[in-house]
Amino acid sequence: MASVVQVRAVTVAFGGLRALRGVDLDIAQGERLAVIGPNGAGKTTLFNVIAGDIAPTAGAVVIRGQDCTYRPSRHRPRLGLARTYQKARAFSGLTVRENIYLALAGHRGRHRALWRSPADRAMSDEAGEVADRVWLSAQLDTVAGELAHGQRRQLELAMAIATRPDVMLLDEPASGLSRGERERLVDLLESFDERLTLLLIEHDMDVAFRIAQRVVVMADGEQVMAGTPEQVRADPHVHRIYLGTEAAA
Ligand SMILES: Nc1ncnc2c1ncn2[C@@H]1O[C@H](COP(=O)(O)OP(=O)(O)OP(=O)(O)O)[C@@H](O)[C@H]1O
Numbered sequence: 001m002a003s004v005v006q007v008r009a010v011t012v013a014f015g016g017l018r019a020l021r022g023v024d025l026d027i028a029q030g031e032r033l034a035v036i037g038p039n040g041a042g043k044t045t046l047f048n049v050i051a052g053d054i055a056p057t058a059g060a061v062v063i064r065g066q067d068c069t070y071r072p073s074r075h076r077p078r079l080g081l082a083r084t085y086q087k088a089r090a091f092s093g094l095t096v097r098e099n100i101y102l103a104l105a106g107h108r109g110r111h112r113a114l115w116r117s118p119a120d121r122a123m124s125d126e127a128g129e130v131a132d133r134v135w136l137s138a139q140l141d142t143v144a145g146e147l148a149h150g151q152r153r154q155l156e157l158a159m160a161i162a163t164r165p166d167v168m169l170l171d172e173p174a175s176g177l178s179r180g181e182r183e184r185l186v187d188l189l190e191s192f193d194e195r196l197t198l199l200l201i202e203h204d205m206d207v208a209f210r211i212a213q214r215v216v217v218m219a220d221g222e223q224v225m226a227g228t229p230e231q232v233r234a235d236p237h238v239h240r241i242y243l244g245t246e247a248a249a
Contacts, residue, residue: 003062004029004167004197005050005081010059012045012221019045021221022059029166032198034212036205036232038241041218043201044171050199051083051169052076063167077107082165084156086172092145096136096155099144100127103162127162134158135188150181154188170200174207186210209233217241 007025011018020042027033035043048054050061052073060069063079076082090099104123131140134154139147144155153173160168173189174182182204189198189211202208208215209229216226219241225232232238 002029003027004064005199006060006062007046007050008060008062010046010049010056010061012042012049012054013057019221020049020056023218023221023223025216025223027167027197027199030195030197032211032213033200033216034208034214035199035201035216035218036203036208037218037224040220042221043218045221046218047083047169047171047199047201051081077163077165080164080166081169082160082163082167083169084160084171084173086175088144088152088156090144090152090155090159093143095141095143096131096147096158097124097127097140099155100130100158100162103159104130107163130158130162133161133192135184148181150177150184153177153181153185157188166195167197167199170198170202172201172203174202174204182207 003026005025005027007023009022009024010020011022012020023042023046035046037043045054049056052068052071052075055070060067062068063076063081066079068075068079091102094102101124104126128137128140131137134157136151136154136158139151144152147155174185177185186207192198198211200208200211212229214226215229215232217224217232217238224241225235225238227235
C-alpha cells in the first residue's frame with residue numbers, strides 16, 4: 001500500500017541533545033498507528049516534525065509524495081493532514097457550533113463575522129454535521145468552557161475534522177480523561193471512517209493498543225521496535241525499557 005507519510009532518516013538536535021536519531025517511518029493510508037515510549041523518547045518531537053511545527057536538523061518528511069521537510073505547519077491541511085494538541089485550542093467562551101464554525105471558516109480562508117450570509121448559515125449547518133460525527137450534537141449550543149473534559153476533547157477532534165483531513169495526528173488524546181471518558185474516546189475513534197489515517201502518541205497503553213493496528217516503540221530518539229499490539233505487548237525488550245517502568249509507576 002502507498003505511504004501517505006514518509007519520515008526519512010530524521011534527526012533533531014536541540015543544542016547538544018539529539019531528540020531524534022535518524023528515524024524512519026512509513027504510514028499507509030488508512031493505517032492506525034500508535035507511537036509509544038518512555039518520557040523523553042522523542043515522540044512529541046517526531047510528531048512536531050511530521051506536523052511541520054519544527055524542522056528537522058537532518059532527514060526528510062514526505063507527505064503524499066511531496067517533500068514537506070521545511071514547509072511550515074500551515075501548509076499541512078492542504079495536504080490533508082490535521083493535528084490535535086494536548087492543550088485545548090477551543091475558545092472557552094464560544095459554543096461548540098461557533099468553535100467548529102471558526103475551524104471551518106479558518107480552513108476556507110473566510111474570517112467574516114458569524115452568520116452574516118446564507119453561505120455562512122450553510123457553514124453553520126455543516127458545523128452541526130461535524131459535531132454529529134464526534135457525538136456532540138446535544139452540546140451544540142453549550143459554551144466550550146462548560147463542557148466536561150471528555151467532551152472538550154471531542155470538540156478538539158471536531159475542529160481537526162473540520163479541515164476534512166485524511167490523516168489525523170492525535171497528541172495524547174486520552175490524557176487527563178476518566179476511565180469512562182477514555183472508553184468513549186476509543187469507541188469514537190473506532191467509529192471514524194476506516195480510510196482515515198490515525199497517528200497517535202499515547203501514554204495510556206490500553207488506549208494505544210486498542211486503537212492501533214501497529215505500534216512503534218521509541219526510546220532515546222530511536223525506534224526500538226514496531227509490531228502489532230500483541231507483538232509489542234509480548235516483547236521482553238519493550239517490557240524492560242517501557243512496560244516495566246510503566247507497571248512500576
Ligand atoms: N524545544 C526543546 N529544547 C530542548 N530540548 C528539547 C526540546 N523539546 C524536547 N527536548 C528534549 O528532547 C528529548 C525528547 O523530548 P520529547 O518531548 O520529544 O519526548 P517524548 O517522548 O514526547 O516525552 P514525553 O512522553 O515526556 O512527552 C527530551 O530529552 C526533551 O527534554
